[in-house]
Amino acid sequence: MGNEYHTDCVVPTVKRGGGSVKIWGCMAADGVGEMVVCESRLNSAKYIQTFETALMPSLTSIFGDTNSDGVIFQQDNAPYRKSATTLRWFTDNNIDLLDWPAHSPDLNPIEHLWGILKRRIKEYNITSKTSFKNALLQEWHGMPSQVRNALRSHHAR
Template sequence: MPKVADLSLEKRVRIQILHEFRKSQVYISKFVKCSRCAVQTALKRFRETGSQISRPKTGRNRITTARQDRILIRESIKDRKKTSSELAAALSTKTGHPMSARTARRRLVEAGLKGCKAKKKPWLSKKNKQIRLEWARRHQHLTEDDWKNVVLSDESNFQIFGTPGVTFVRRRVGEEFHPDCVVPTVKYGGGSTMVWGCMAADGVGEIFVCEGHMNSEKYINVVENKLLSSLTIIFGDTNLDGVKFQQDNAPCHKSATTMSWFRDNNIDLLDWPPQSPDLNPIEHIWGILKNNVRNRNVSSKKALENVLIHEWNCISAEQCTKLVQTMPQRITAVIKAKGGPTKY
């Protein structure tokens, strides 16, 4: 016979009150709408404990011991990418006691080890981490005002039909292929466009649409035509002494001909650590642009370029200021992570 659920606390209290008013168990069972046995059990519980609150249940004994739980947690931390099934199988082999994947998941959740989608970050070698840490320590004294004189630059690639991630739609049964309920894709993304841009705390500079793969010759052409005019747009006609230009360590940025052009044009470069997009606030500007492009009906390369230029010019100085103001926090995060990846 299946076990019947316990009466609610409210019903047990009613039973006790009616009993104190000298009502019969039959009357109480009909009034509370439960069996007479349930009334009898509730009254007996009160006589024994003086309360109608349920006593704690012992429950079934745990299948795993405390030692097995520690081994499971240790194995999970040793290899964070192992699934609960793999961990359960490994532990069963190691200890000789079978364990299901479900039990393994419960034990890991109890220890605070929840399954989450891994964040994507650039791979950092030991040398990269050391360089990032040393760079952060050298620049940790810079204030928000110091960073206002730094022009941050980068390139990014935009596809006509990009990857929008997971898109949710509301549809009825049988409407899964309705035009309004699908995300259009084309082979190889339908064409892409590489753009260069720069920003500072006072706003964005100019954006440049690049044709084909970027090399040293094309990059020099970009900075020659857009960087100098961007400095005027951002800082006006004031003296540019103390202004520094940031670029990453892409081969076309660090080639001998490129570096010679910067020296000839008296452009003061800010040294930059490798594999460090998390230190560059312009990455967030690219994220804003990509979100805005997804919301526009772009079906050709020319239309994509027009949308990019329009959306770039819509970025406000306030957005740029807020992003640049995070530079001290970004540097602190790199130091805390000992040169490793950060949340930025």
């Protein structure tokens, strides 16, 4: 009696809904690029920084060089993504933007990958934000075949 709070009797649990993590990732038909865990809300400057630290290296890893000529980038219409500063960065880096209809997340093939990622992450014993980030990164880089499937299913639509 009185031992119920003793460390031998207590099992730690992780409650769901204790926070969120925003991630940015990119993909092409040949696989996934970098994934970035965003620690704070994005604005134009942070979004551009993500491109410089993740998108441009992804072009090298996916296509073999940093030449962005002919790259068509798809993104939604969030204000920081459509700001003059962000649009100028795309122009300066020779990256064309795909016209994006409002309120159309189902048109983006990466949404399929986010769904796969969420299902896979549920299999982990997540005990902290760090273990969550590590699981995200591990699963993200294990998805090449799912990328092709996502693009095929997107093309069929």
